[in-house]
Amino acid sequence: ERSKLKRLRSTRAATLDGEIVGLHANIELPADAAQVRDVEADGVGLFRTEFLFMNRDQLPDEEEQFEAYRAVAKAMGGKPVTIRTLDIGADKPLQSGGPRTETNPALGLRAIRYSLAEPQMFLTQLRALLRASHYGKVQILVPMLAHAHEIDATLTAITLAKAQLRAEKVKFDENVAVGGMIEIPAAALSLGVFVKRLQFLSIGTNDLIQYTLAIDRTDESVAHLYDPLHPAVLRLISMTIQAGAKHGLPVSVCGEMAGDSSYTRLLLGMGLRSFSMHPAQILEVKREILRADSQELAAKVTKLMRQDEPDRINEAVDKL
Ligand code: PEP
Ligand code: MG
Numbered sequence: 001e002r003s004k005l006k007r008l009r010s011t012r013a014a015t016l017d018g019e020i021v022g023l024h025a026n027i028e029l030p031a032d033a034a035q036v037r038d039v040e041a042d043g044v045g046l047f048r049t050e051f052l053f054m055n056r057d058q059l060p061d062e063e064e065q066f067e068a069y070r071a072v073a074k075a076m077g078g079k080p081v082t083i084r085t086l087d088i089g090a091d092k093p094l095q096s097g098g099p100r101t102e103t104n105p106a107l108g109l110r111a112i113r114y115s116l117a118e119p120q121m122f123l124t125q126l127r128a129l130l131r132a133s134h135y136g137k138v139q140i141l142v143p144m145l146a147h148a149h150e151i152d153a154t155l156t157a158i159t160l161a162k163a164q165l166r167a168e169k170v171k172f173d174e175n176v177a178v179g180g181m182i183e184i185p186a187a188a189l190s191l192g193v194f195v196k197r198l199q200f201l202s203i204g205t206n207d208l209i210q211y212t213l214a215i216d217r218t219d220e221s222v223a224h225l226y227d228p229l230h231p232a233v234l235r236l237i238s239m240t241i242q243a244g245a246k247h248g249l250p251v252s253v254c255g256e257m258a259g260d261s262s263y264t265r266l267l268l269g270m271g272l273r274s275f276s277m278h279p280a281q282i283l284e285v286k287r288e289i290l291r292a293d294s295q296e297l298a299a300k301v302t303k304l305m306r307q308d309e310p311d312r313i314n315e316a317v318d319k320l
Helices: 002-006 030-038 062-075 111-117 119-135 148-167 191-197 205-213 220-225 231-247 261-269 279-290 294-304 310-319
Strands: 022-027 044-048 080-084 137-142 177-182 200-203 251-253 274-277
Touching: 002 279, 022 030, 022 279, 030 062, 030 279, 044 062, 044 274, 062 080, 062 119, 062 137, 111 119, 111 148, 119 137, 119 148, 137 148, 137 200, 148 177, 148 191, 177 191, 191 231, 200 231, 205 231, 231 251, 231 310, 261 279, 261 294, 261 310, 274 279, 294 310
Parallel strands: 022 044, 022 274, 044 080, 080 137, 137 177, 177 200, 200 251, 251 274
Antiparallel strands: none
């Protein structure tokens, strides 16, 4: 079974009717790039940089970060490497200082909110990311955006980091793409703000489900209520994919849903053409794609999206 899947490594992910699908990998540390190359992924769709910052007393300086980002950029040899700015807080706390203990850490000073509150730390990371962009196809991804002004402040910080590097005659990719995570319902419900300011979108279903259903993703006692197929969740995902298509912005899904092959046909039918997941899941998802007819799935999913009844939705997804 494993070896059969392995034969798909160099097969391009395309549906029966010829739709090309990008299959990217989620990584946490530079060493993970080896596995990404091993499965011949189309790139890194999500580098969770917070793992460079966690479980240590001192934060990594610009040089250490630069080396980590450059290592991945180089390892991927020109394939896109989407590096997410620090997504610290809530389920991923910093040991060294970091946000104070909050009553609701998932609703607190996390991710981009934390970065914007710590401009020096943010600038250091952005400089390291930009410097790495000279060594491969780096893209910057911003987590937990909800407000237009957060995007604007982030873009201003990137502009500042670029100006500094230019003045120092340090090389970087002037056209590095900047994208945003759609993982707060407010973001999926105000996509105009995002498509206007950003170059790509990545749907973080882990948090999108958490915030849409008000289910703490780390709380076992409510895990049974954490439902990716809740009609509200499906609508937010679908709206995001459609807004991207309408405005010519690439949209990817990088939450756990993207790597669960039981949802591959559903996401394809919604129009998704880029998935990012743990490298170990890529070949199984690819097998589903190779068997799928995107036209047929689109028609079935359009019908499915009109359903509100969970039993009907589950049954329709099973039958796709
Ligand atoms: C997500 O929220 O779906 C996501 C990909 O990011 P993380 O799991 O790191 O919060
Ligand atoms: Mg998230």
